[in-house]
Amino acid sequence: MISRLKRSVLAMPGSNARALEKGKTLAADVLMFELEDGVAESAKATARAQVAAAVADGGYGARQLVVRVNARGSEWYKPDIAAIAPLGPDGIVIPKVNSRDEILKAAADLVAAGAPYKTRLWAMIETPRAVFDIEKIASAADDRASRLEVLVLGPNDIAKSTRARLTPGRPALLSWLSAGVLAARVHNIEIIDGIYNDFNDLDGLRREAAQGRDFGFDGKMLIHPGQIGPVNEIFAPSAEEVDFARRIIAVFDEPENADKGVVQIDGKMVERLHLDIARRTLQLVEASG
Numbered sequence: 001m002i003s004r005l006k007r008s009v010l011a012m013p014g015s016n017a018r019a020l021e022k023g024k025t026l027a028a029d030v031l032m033f034e035l036e037d038g039v040a041e042s043a044k045a046t047a048r049a050q051v052a053a054a055v056a057d058g059g060y061g062a063r064q065l066v067v068r069v070n071a072r073g074s075e076w077y078k079p080d081i082a083a084i085a086p087l088g089p090d091g092i093v094i095p096k097v098n099s100r101d102e103i104l105k106a107a108a109d110l111v112a113a114g115a116p117y118k119t120r121l122w123a124m125i126e127t128p129r130a131v132f133d134i135e136k137i138a139s140a141a142d143d144r145a146s147r148l149e150v151l152v153l154g155p156n157d158i159a160k161s162t163r164a165r166l167t168p169g170r171p172a173l174l175s176w177l178s179a180g181v182l183a184a185r186v187h188n189i190e191i192i193d194g195i196y197n198d199f200n201d202l203d204g205l206r207r208e209a210a211q212g213r214d215f216g217f218d219g220k221m222l223i224h225p226g227q228i229g230p231v232n233e234i235f236a237p238s239a240e241e242v243d244f245a246r247r248i249i250a251v252f253d254e255p256e257n258a259d260k261g262v263v264q265i266d267g268k269m270v271e272r273l274h275l276d277i278a279r280r281t282l283q284l285v286e287a288s289g
Ligand SMILES: CC(C)(COP(=O)(O)OP(=O)(O)OC[C@H]1O[C@@H](n2cnc3c(N)ncnc32)[C@H](O)[C@@H]1OP(=O)(O)O)[C@@H](O)C(=O)NCCC(=O)NCCSC(=O)C[C@H](O)C(=O)O
Pocket: 010, 011, 012, 013, 018, 019, 020, 022, 023, 034, 037, 038, 126, 153, 154, 155, 156, 157, 158, 194, 195, 223, 224, 225
C-alpha cells in the first residue's frame, strides 16, 4: 500500500506569517514549517509561536504538516519540541541527524513532550557522518518506537561540510543519492530528495527532480511555491506509464495467461514483477487524485 503522497515538500520559514497563510492555498503534498536555518536567531521565538499557532489552528486541508525544529543539542531544540510536539503535527523533522541513537532519543523526547502516536519523525541527512552511516540511521525504523518514517537529504549542508559542489547533474552526490534510496528501501521508509536553490530556473528544477525520481526518491523538498507544480507532475506517473500499466494488468487478467510468468507486450518482456509495478503505478494515480 502507498502511504500518503509526499511528492512536494515545501519549506516555509516560521517567521514569515504571510507564507504560513499562503500555504493554505498551495498544492504541496506536505508543508514543512521551518524553525531551523531558514529562521534568524533573533526571530526564533516569534517563528516558534507562529508555527505553533498555525498547527493548532489548522485550515490546511489534506496537506500534511511537518515542523523542522532546531538541531538536538542547540539551545532552541527543547523549547521547539515542548511547543510543537503536543500539537500533533504529522511529523517533526530533526535536522543534522548523525546516528540511529539520536533518532531513538528524539522519539523519546516526543513521548516525553506528549506527542500523539500519529506524529512521525523525519531525519535530515546532511552531515558527512550521516551520509556515511545512512543505512544505520535508517535502521532505527526497524524499532517501531523510533517513529522514523522519512529521510530527507540536505544538499546545502552536505556541500558545506564535504566541500562538494552542487553542479548540474550532481555528479559529486550521485553515490550518496543512491545509498540513501537503498537505505530507505531496506528499512521500508520513504526518502525525499533535497532542495534546488535556483527557484527561478524551472528547467533546471525539472531535470533535477526527474533525476531524483529516476533514482527512486519519493518526492522533493522545495523552497518556493513556483516549484510545486513541476515537481508534482514529475513525481506522478505519465499518461504513457499509466496506459502501459493498465495493459499489463489486462494481459495478465486474460484466462490464457493465468499460468504464465512471462508475456510480451509490444515486443517487450513483461513478468509478474512488472504486474506489481503496474499496480503500484495505478495506486499512485489514485492517491494523487
Ligand atoms: C527564497 C525566498 C526567500 C524567496 O522569497 P520571495 O523573495 O518572497 O519570493 P517571491 O517574491 O518570488 O514570492 C512570491 C510569493 O510567494 C510567497 N512565497 C515565497 N516563498 C514561499 C514559501 N516557501 N512558502 C510560502 N509562500 C512563499 C511570497 O510570500 C510571495 O507571496 P505574495 O506576496 O502573496 O505574492 C522564499 O521563497 C523562502 O523563504 N523560501 C523558503 C526558505 C526556507 O524555508 N529555507 C529553509 C529550508 S531549505 C533547506 O532545508 C536546506 C537544507 O537544510 C540543506 O541543507 O540543503
